[in-house]
Amino acid sequence: MIRRAVGFFDDRIGVAPGARKLLRYVFPDHWSFLLGEIALNSFLVLVGTGIFLTFYYSPSDAQTVYNGAYEPLRGLSMTEAYWSTLNLSLDVPAGLLMRQTHHWAANLMIVAITVHLLRILLTGAFRRPREINYVVGVTLLALTVLEGFAGYSLPDDLLSGMGLVIAYGVAMSIPLLGGDLSFLIWGGEFPGSAEFFPRLYIVHVLLVPVAIAGLIGAHLAMIARQHHTQFRGRIATERNVVGYPLWPGYALKSGGLLLVTAAVLFLLGGLVQINPIWQWGPYEPYLSTNGAQPDWYLGWLLGGLRLMPALEVQLGSWTLVPNPFWGGLAFPTLVFLTMYAWPWIDRRWLGDNRRHELLDLPRDNPRRTAIVMSYFSWVLVVFVAGSIDRLYFRSTIPYEAQIWFLRIAVFVVPVLTYFAAKRLCEELRDRERHPLRGWNGKVVRRTPAGGFETLELDEGVPAVDGGNGRPGAPSEEQEAGAGTGGR
Amino acid sequence: MSGSGRPRLHRRVRVGAALVLAVGALASLALEEDAPAQGGRAGLEQARPGGPSADEQPTAGPVERPAPGLEPGDPAMVAQGRRLFVDGCSSCHGPDARGVRGRGPSLRGVGAAAADFYLGTGRMPIDDPDDEPIRAKSPYDPEQRRALVAYVAQFGGPPIPKVDPAKGTLSQGLELFTEHCASCHQVAGRGGMLTGAVVPDLQESEPETVAEAIEVGPYLMPNFRGQFDQKELDSIASYVEYTKELEDRGGWGIGNIGPVPEGMVAWLLAGGALLLTIRLIGKRTPT
Known part of the structure; x- marks a missing residue:
């Protein structure tokens, strides 16, 4: 059956050589290499559910009156954007399942990208020759966050509107350009002209998703061209690629993971409520709610706005730099610029400009691990500041005291994290212990002939792609590439 | 043999630990969600602790308490209220409810609405007059509260609003x-x-409490x-x-407070489940 199908295409367009190469493509195998695939799978779920949502959503601020089944909103005046999202959630069959799954998938995609980024940073996968792909990855993170915010803003419910007014305030705070720029984006003063929602909609369903899809394509193509990195092993060296071929092998793993990701997301979409817009009600510029929060991936921007003391740059009576600029724009710009520059920072600090096909274990390079963890803990403290009012609103610690505590923690926690992580890595490295794997030693046995042999405790040896599988020869060879035959 | 057995044991322990962590985090979410509901029930009981009215009155429907502000003519009740007031309130509000400088305001003219709100929700009496009054279990039974409200109400002020x-x-x-x-x-x-x-x-509030708070504007709340x-x-x-x-048409409401618990579910539940999945299907040792 498959043979005949392949034969049909091969006969006409000659796919066999390409297909063989593709099917024999070797994937190094480690659980942490699957983190990015969770993000990719979430993106696929997002596209699928998103297409469904476009059939019902209307990006219009025209006023209409709700007369549907949900009693607390009956008779209220609202925009068509909110009305259509309400209708989609409460009346369209499977509409709420699709909307909730879409939202959960967005939240999960950025979780997966974040953990994937952490993996890349901790194992040194961004090093030469993979700097370009790393930069593409960081851009994907930025675009996904932007895309998430646009989606969060589209329903025009109370939380959407409060998010947009903060975004407007931050845009206005850009020195010199802010006023004109925000007028350009919103088409006028907040809440903007009738063109704003259609613009936001096109950004959300066309511009950014196409950019994301294109960059994902580039991301994967570059991985295929350069081959995936791998951890040093008994066989795996700088000169080969050890792993499973796409078929039979890795395709089943990846396909299974796609199904599990989709299953988890649809289960959440059906069972756990996310963004119940009917409970928030429609937005008007004079309305607000206590404890309004962005989706988690923007919590660090809210935290930045909150932690920043009331600092402004003024020339006489004219404010050059309004306060929201620091937390809302300067901070995220600094965070992303640092991430973009990471391969070059790492190279400068550690003085290593060689090509690397092998990954470090996080403990192999205590200094890098400590710097990365310290950097993440810095962003994490600011992130916590964004949700502190919700996390601790039953505690008796006053809000102002919490903010001052966090303002100090922003400086103290990264320092403590640096030393804690460095020490932990050094201990692990020295004791040859793996925190998740337990004992990592070898058993040496004396043979009847009087010699010694090391017992191998690993499972079977999978396929190996020879040294010629990589473009560009590695500059040094650190150990003899044993057995490049395999299966 | 021991070498191959050990990792397997570790794996089980790790999977178990991860599950316990995820479940624990969600259980705390669930508790958070249940807390107001339980508090609500407790609050209703607190309003009439152990008294005969607790058995007589069903929990559903608007609570029909005799409006204390409307019984100004009961001198026995006012007298009992005065005794309780001198005993429990006068250290801050003064023996004649004219207030004590630096400790508590005068209660002349605040009316039955304010007295019933603060006493009924247990916000008064308060240990430290500098604290924010928060909902608590009242030390007074309903009879005593009615007497206190009658005492304060006789100085004039808005009655308990009808709602x-x-x-x-x-x-x-x-x-x-x-x-x-x-x-x-x-x-x-x-x-x-x-x-x-x-x-x-x-x-935890009753309709009456809501109307009283609107009328009174307790603490920082405007009236x-x-x-x-x-x-x-x-x-x-x-x-x-x-x-x-x-x-909650979308399923489990996770507290109805918006994106913070949603983010926790995304990280712990979805992220945790998929982390376990990739740990199970991916290799854990270098080749």
């Missing part, structure tokens, strides 16, 4: 609540934080005296009643 949620409209209530109350109490009445005060959630007509007051009370049992 009937059944006569209000839910959508009008939502509109008014969003406009006037949500910026502090959160749109679904879940409370929150302000600089200088913790805003209470409203799941809305005379701003709402009877219909609007009934509507707001009806919406607050509604927020006790929100329609």
